[in-house]
Structures are given as structure tokens and as C-alpha cells.
Amino acid sequence: MIVDDSRVIRKVSSKITTALGYVPIEAQDGNEALARCKRSMPDLVLTDWDMPEMDGLEFVARLRAVPTSKRPTIVFCTSKGAARDIHEAIAAGADDYIVKPFDEATLRSKLAALARAKG
Numbered sequence: 001m002i003v004d005d006s007r008v009i010r011k012v013s014s015k016i017t018t019a020l021g022y023v024p025i026e027a028q029d030g031n032e033a034l035a036r037c038k039r040s041m042p043d044l045v046l047t048d049w050d051m052p053e054m055d056g057l058e059f060v061a062r063l064r065a066v067p068t069s070k071r072p073t074i075v076f077c078t079s080k081g082a083a084r085d086i087h088e089a090i091a092a093g094a095d096d097y098i099v100k101p102f103d104e105a106t107l108r109s110k111l112a113a114l115a116r117a118k119g
Helices: 007-019 029-038 056-066 081-093 104-118
Strands: 044-047 073-078 096-097
Touching: 007 044, 029 056, 029 073, 044 056, 044 104, 056 073, 056 081, 073 081, 073 104, 081 096, 096 104
Parallel strands: 044 073, 073 096
Antiparallel strands: none
């Protein structure tokens, strides 16, 4: 799932994740994404931080509170790059963090590292 209020970013992210073998679903804000996740939990969530309605931090915290047998990998993809931002994102429940702009190679390496860490 790609969660970003920018249509352009959602399209670029969808293209990258498709190349990595995922079937992306898009949501323009945290509310829409949370509703979609409750219906069908995705394997991977890429989320922006600054969005209307519900920001990425609140979305991730609320998503992690949803009872599920399938815990998705969550990666923040945002322009916020300060160390405290990364710590806040991880504390909210994200698995990793990528600063925009990013490319397929960056996302591929992050996801490979996360897969190795999970076993």
C-alpha cells in the first residue's frame, strides 16, 4: 500500500513497488489507508508523514493497533530527515525510513535488509 497525499508520488512509488513484485494499492491519506488495511492487510506499507486528515505517525500507530495475524512491513517515505523524526517514526511502529526522493535501488535494498532481519 502506498499512502501519500501527492498523486505523483503515489504513481512513482507504485511503479517502483510493481517492479519489486508487489501489487500496489494507493491511498491519499491515513484515514483511507487505515480503512483499506482493516479490510485487507497488505504485506508492505509505504507512508508519507505530512498528510491531511491523519498524518503518517498517527496512521502507523493506529495501524499497529489493528488486530491481525499478518504484520505488514511499514516504511516511512518522507522528506523529513532529522534523527528525531526517524526515532519518532520507529517509535510509532515503522520498520524503516527512507528520505524522499528515493529510487528503486534504495527501496529494494531497504526491503531486502528488512527481510533478512525478520528471518
